[in-house]
Amino acid sequence: MIVDKNLELIARYFRDEMTIKEKEGFKQKLAKDETLKAMFEEEKMLFAIFSEENRQEEEKTLYTKLFASQDTNNLKNAIAKASKEYHKKTKFQVRQRKMIYTWSAVAAVVLLFVTLNFYQRNNNSLDSIYNEAYTKTSLPQVISRSNDKEDLHNIPVLFGQQKYNNILKVLNETSLRSATAYIYKGMSYLALGKEENALAVFEKFTKTDLIDAPKGHWFKLLVYLKANKKQNAKKEAQYIVKNKLYNYKEAKKVLAALD
Amino acid sequence: MQDSNFFLKALANGNSRIIGLMYSQFFPKVKRFVLDNKGQTTDAEDVFQQALLQLSVRYKAKPFEIKGAFEGYFFTVCKNLWRRELKRQKKWVTNAKVVELVDENVDAAEALLMQKRWELMQHFYEQLSANCNKVLKLYFEKVPFAKIVMLMEYSSESVARQRVFKCKKKLIKIIKQDKRFEQLKEL
Numbered sequence: 435m436i437v438d439k440n441l442e443l444i445a446r447y448f449r450d451e452m453t454i455k456e457k458e459g460f461k462q463k464l465a466k467d468e469t470l471k472a473m474f475e476e477e478k479m480l481f482a483i484f485s486e487e488n489r490q491e492e493e494k495t496l497y498t499k500l501f502a503s504q505d506t507n508n509l510k511n512a513i514a515k516a517s518k519e520y521h522k523k524t525k526f527q528v529r530q531r532k533m534i535y536t537w538s539a540v541a542a543v544v545l546l547f548v549t550l551n552f553y554q555r556n557n558n559s560l561d562s563i564y565n566e567a568y569t570k571t572s573l574p575q576v577i578s579r580s581n582d583k584e585d586l587h588n589i590p591v592l593f594g595q596q597k598y599n600n601i602l603k604v605l606n607e608t609s610l611r612s613a614t615a616y617i618y619k620g621m622s623y624l625a626l627g628k629e630e631n632a633l634a635v636f637e638k639f640t641k642t643d644l645i646d647a648p649k650g651h652w653f654k655l656l657v658y659l660k661a662n663k664k665q666n667a668k669k670e671a672q673y674i675v676k677n678k679l680y681n682y683k684e685a686k687k688v689l690a691a692l693d
Numbered sequence: 694m695q696d697s698n699f700f701l702k703a704l705a706n707g708n709s710r711i712i713g714l715m716y717s718q719f720f721p722k723v724k725r726f727v728l729d730n731k732g733q734t735t736d737a738e739d740v741f742q743q744a745l746l747q748l749s750v751r752y753k754a755k756p757f758e759i760k761g762a763f764e765g766y767f768f769t770v771c772k773n774l775w776r777r778e779l780k781r782q783k784k785w786v787t788n789a790k791v792v793e794l795v796d797e798n799v800d801a802a803e804a805l806l807m808q809k810r811w812e813l814m815q816h817f818y819e820q821l822s823a824n825c826n827k828v829l830k831l832y833f834e835k836v837p838f839a840k841i842v843m844l845m846e847y848s849s850e851s852v853a854r855q856r857v858f859k860c861k862k863k864l865i866k867i868i869k870q871d872k873r874f875e876q877l878k879e880l
């Protein structure tokens with residue numbers, strides 16, 4: 435496509451690419467050539483819309499007058515009033531928000547402190563009760579006379595060496611049903627932090643027909659203390675005291691400490 | 694959601710209660726835009742107030758309707774005002790000459806005209822291809838053809854000229870089909 439010479443000229447004129455002499459010549463041609471003039475008007479319109487230069491002087495004058503009018507001044511006052519109100523309100527809201535944040539932060543810190551303190555105290559007290567109760571617990575030293583398995587004899591030693599997994603391995607491999615076996619099994623679970631398993635073992639122990647079965651309640655009490663289950667510990671201790679079971683005097687002390 | 698003309702009428706009547714409502718609804722967004730674009734809160738305040746005045750004057754000169762949400766339209770007005778201000782500040786920085794102070798009402802009138810022109814341009818540009826859009830913007834900004842060749846990656850100035858005239862032809866066709874054509878001829 436070859437660009438029309440007239441279009442070229444018009445573009446050069448509007449884009450300020452002509453010399454003064456060229457501009458003169460162009461204007462003379464424009465006065466005579468109707469086709470060129472029509473094309474020129476189109477370009478003028480395009481530049482009026484799309485070029486940064488503003489040729490809308492009339493409209494500009496109208497707007498300038500309106501901007502300078504009393505109505506606009508009144509509006510300026512109304513805007514200033516609204517602005518003042520808005521910023522006053524916003525400042526108040528920001529202040530309020532800041533206060534809420536500050537107090538929330540203070541409350542959070544206090545709450546955290548109280549919670550930690552309570553938890554720690556609670557924890558500490560149950561821990562210390564557990565430790566005290568544990569020292570009053572006598573663990574059997576001989577496993578079974580009827581079983582000759584060397585490993586079983588070693589269980590109290592292993593317990594002293596804190597080899598709880600070894601104990602569990604040995605006891606889980608045998609069908610041994612003795613109070614001592616239940617006690618070491620449960621206490622090993624407890625030492626490993628497997629309180630639920632320990633509780634299950636001692637629960638089973640209490641339901642056996644073994645002569646020492648009631649001892650299981652004392653060990654259940656130990657589990658509850660270790661697991662920080664205060665209410666359960668209380669109930670268990672009360673049961674021991676009420677039925678005068680193994681270590682019931684110690685259970686009384688536990689109850690007093692829990693209260 | 695309030696009708697767009699509800700705000701225009703409130704501005705024309707100088708209703709400070711509704712202007713207060715406009716502050717709480719629209720100012721935070723305008724402030725964010727100005728602050729994100731090298732401005733201060735006071736600049737945002739100026740832009741916001743100028744936009745309110747501009748809409749009021751425009752409505753008084755000739756009542757008009759806003760198609761779509763008022764918030765979007767108002768935000769565009771504010772953006773254009775701030776862009777204009779930034780451009781002017783840039784000129785102040787680059788020009789060593791003393792810049793003559795323009796009467797604030799004349800300046801506001803020019804800003805209004807610019808906004809109107811911007812709206813018109815958007816309307817027409819939207820109907821062109823992206824390529825035509827870009828090349829014509831460069832053409833009307835009086836960017837030399839040699840630079841247009843470079844920016845648009847054309848093979849020669851001749852190709853650039855052909856492209857410009859082709860796009861311009863399309864643009865004229867679009868404008869002539871527009872109902873505002875008769876009005877535009879008066880420009």
